[in-house]
Amino acid sequence: MNRMTMLGTGYVGLVSGACLAELGHIITCMDIDAHKIRRLQLGQMPFYEPGLDTLVQRNHARGRLAFEADPARATAGAEAVFIAVGTPSGADGSADLSALFAACHLVIESAPTRPMLLVQKSTAPVGTARRLRHEIASRNGHGALLEVAVNPEFLQEGCAIETFLHPDRVVIGTDSVRAERLMRRIYRPLSLQGTPMVATTLESAEMIKYASNCLLATKISYINEIANLCESVGADARVVAHGMGLDHRIGSSFLHPGPGFGGSCFPKDAQALLRFAAECGVTLRVVSAALEVNRAQAERMVVKSEAALGALPAPRIALLGLSFKPETDDIRESPGLRLAEIYLERGASVVAHDPMAMPNVRTTALGRRMRFAEAPYEAVHDADALVVATDWEQYRNLDLRRVASLLRHPVLLDLRRIFEPQDAVDAGLDYHCVGLPPRLGDRNHREPRTQAGLGARRTAVDRATPTHARADSVSRKSAP
Template sequence: MRVTVIGTGYLGATHAACMAELGAEVLGVDIDPDRITALSEARVPFYEPGLDEMIRRHVGSGRLSFTTSLRRAAEFGDVHFLCVGTPQRPDSGSADLSYLFSAVDGLAPYLRRTSLIIGKSTVPVGTAARLTERLRRQCGPDVPVEVAWNPEFLQEGTAVENTLDPDRLVFGVSSDFAEQVLRDLYADLIARGVPVVVTDIPTSELIKSSANAFLATKVSFINAVAEVCEAAGADVRKLAEALSLDPRIGHTYLRPGIGFGGGCLPKDLRALRARADELGVGHALRFLGEVDEINLRARERVIELAREECGGSLAGRRVCVLGAAFKPNSDDIRDSPALAVAAALRDLGSEVSVYDPKAADNARKQFPDLDYALSAADAAQGAAVVLHLTEWAEFGELDPAAIGEVVAERRIIDGRNTLDGDRWRAAGWRYRALGRNVPQRLPARLLPSRQPAA
C-alpha cells in the first residue's frame, strides 16, 4: 500500500519509518526543507533509539522517501496520515490546530481520487468533523474523501517499539471501507494478536487525551502524597511500592519526583479541560486544574530543598543539574521540568551547570544563559549541591566517591527518586529526595525493650 505521512517530527518520522517496516511504500511530507533534506539523507534530526537505523534501511531500499510537495503526496498515495503538531495556544489552554488545518488545506486541492485521511495527532474531540467539512468544501462532491482517526500512544525513548509492538490499536471510523483500510495497514500487528478497538470517531479522539489526563493524574497523585510523606516523616517510595502491588492500581506512573513534562501530557491535559469548557461540561474536569498545579508545585519543591541545603540562599552558589531532557532516552526539552528548575535557580542567583547526554544542544538554544558541561563530573566541579533531575541510566551508575572529589559540598537532591540513597550516603553525601524525609533507623540498643505480656 502507498501511504503518505504529513508531518515528520517525532511522531511523523517514527510512523513513516514503521509503516515502511510493516510493508507499505511511504512518502513523508514536511514544510521544513532542512528536515526533509536530513531525512532524505537518512539523518534523523532528533534522538530516538533505533529510529536512525530503520530510516537508513528503508531510505536505502527505496521504500521510504521524503518531500516538501503536497501535490506529490496527493499523486503518490491514497491514504494520508496526519502527524502534525497540535501545541498549546499561547493565549489559552486550547490546542492550536492551525498546522493541522494548513496541512489539509494544502493537500485538498490536489486530491483527484478516493482518499482516506487518517489523523494520528492528538486533537480535541470534534476536530475530525471540522476537517471533514473543510475537505468537502474544497474537494467537492466528485472526489470521495473520508476522514478516520487512529490515535498514537507513543512514548519518546521507546517510540519504535510502541509502534511495532503496541498494546492496542484504536480505529475511529465511520465506514466499513475505512476500517478495512486500517486493518490492511496493520495486518501484521493484528495477526500477532494486538487488540483492536473499533469505535466512532469522537470516541477515538477522546481516547488519547483521556489516557494522557489519567496518566498525568497518577503522577500528580503520588507527588501530592509525597508532600504529605515529607511532613509526616514517611517514605513515599515504600508507599508507592505497596500501592503498585494492588492490581487495580498498578506500578506505572507512580514514581514520585519533579513531575511530568514533554510535548504531550501538559498540553493535552489543558486542551481536554478547554474543550470540556467549550462543550459546557467544564465542571466535570475541574480537578485536572489541580493535577496541573500539583505537577508544577513539584518543581518548586526541589528548588526549596536546594535552598535549604545551601543554608537558605542560592545566590552565588554553584549548582550542578544532571539532566535537561524531559525524560531519559530523548533529546526533547519541551516543557522539561529539569530545565524549568535550572532556569529558576539561575534567576535566584545561582551559577548553574547542566549536563545531559543527548539534550544539551537543544537546551542551549532555548536557555543560552545556562552553563553546559561535557560530563557529569565537569558539571559537578565546585558545586554546593547536585540535583538529579532526569533519570538517565548513566546517572544511576555514577561513582559517588569520585564525584565527591570534585564538588565543594557533598549534597545531592534526587528529584527522580531513582538513585541508591544508601550508596551515596556511604560515600559521605547528604542525600535528599522528594517524599522521603525519613529519619535514620535507630540502632537496636536504643529501641525500647519489649515488655513481658501481662
C-alpha cells in the same frame, strides 16, 4: 501492502512513517521544510530516538520509505494520507489546529478524484475530525472522494519504536465501513500478533487519546503528593508506590515520585482538555488539580535545594538532565529546565549536563543564561549542590565518593531516586530525594570544602541544625 503518505516529519510523523514501512507498507513522508527533507534523504535524523536512524535507513534502502517536499508527488497513488503535524498549546491553553487544517488543505488541493482516506493522527479536540470533513466538503469543488478517520498515537519517547510495533492497542475512529476496512488492513500485521483493535466513532477515538494522557498525568501528580506526605511522616514513597502497584486495579506504571511530568503531551493535552471541556460547560476538577500539583512540584524541588544549602548566597548548582525523560533530546516542558529557570531567578548559577539535549537547550533564551559541561563530573566540580533531574542510565553509574570530593558542599538532590540513599550517605553526601526524609552524610568521611571568597556560607545556626530540621522549617514556610 498499502501505499500511504505521512504529512509531517516531526516526532510522531517520522516514527510512525518508519514503523509503517517496517510493517511492509510503502510510505512517503512529506514535509514543507525542504531542508529537513534533504537531510532525511541523506539519513540525518532531525531528533534523537533510539534505533530510529537504523530503522529509517533500512527501509529507505529497501525502497519502502521515501521523503518528499512536494504535496502532489507525495500523495500520488496514496490510499491513505496520515496527518501528523503539531497541535501546540495556544495562549489560552487550547490546541492550536492551524497546522492541522493547513495540512488538510494541502491534501484537498492535490487530491485525485479517486477515493482516498485522510487519517488524523495528530492529537486534536473532540470534533476536529468532523470539522475536517466539513472543510473537505466546503473547499473540494471537484468531488474527490476523501473520507476521514482518527488514529491517535500512543508513542512513548525513548522507546517509540517498541511502543508502535508492540502497542497495547490500536484505536481506529471512522464513520464508514470502507474507512474501517482500510484501517484494519493497514494494521493487520499488528492484529495478527494479538494487538487489540478498538474500532469506534471519530469522537470516541479523539476522546480516548485525551482521557488516557490525562489519567497518566493524574497518576504522576497523585504519587508526587503522596511522596510529599511521606517525607513528613517518615515513610518511603518508593515502597508505598510498590505496594500500591501490586494491586492489579492500580498497576505500577507512572507511580514514580519525582519533579513532575513534562514532555510534548501531558501538559499540553491536559490544558487542551480543560479548555475544550470549559467550552462545553464542563469543569474537570481532577485534571485541573493534576496540573496545579505539577506546577507546585517544581517550586517544591527548589525549596528542597534552599533548605539543604541553608543561607548560602548565589549558590552554584550542578544540574544533570535537561531532557524531560531519558533516551530523548526533547526539552519541551522539561522539569529540569523549569528548575533551572527558578534557580536563576533566585540568584543561583547553573552548570548543566545532558547526554543528548544540550544542543537544543543552548539555542533557547534560558540556555544562554546557563553554562554547560561536557561530562557529569565537570558539571559537579566546585558546585554547591548536585541536582539530578533526569534519570539517564549513565548518571546511575556515577562514583558518589568522587562526586563528594568535587562538590564544595556535600549536597545531593536525587530527584529521580537513581541512587541508594545509604550509598550516598556512606560517600559523605547529604541525601535529598522525593518521598523520603533527608539523610545526612557521614561527616567522618568527608567535610565540605570552602574557598576564598565564599565566606561562611552556612551560619553557625545552620551548622548546628540538622539538614532535615532546616528542610522541615523551610517547607512549612515556603512549600506550595
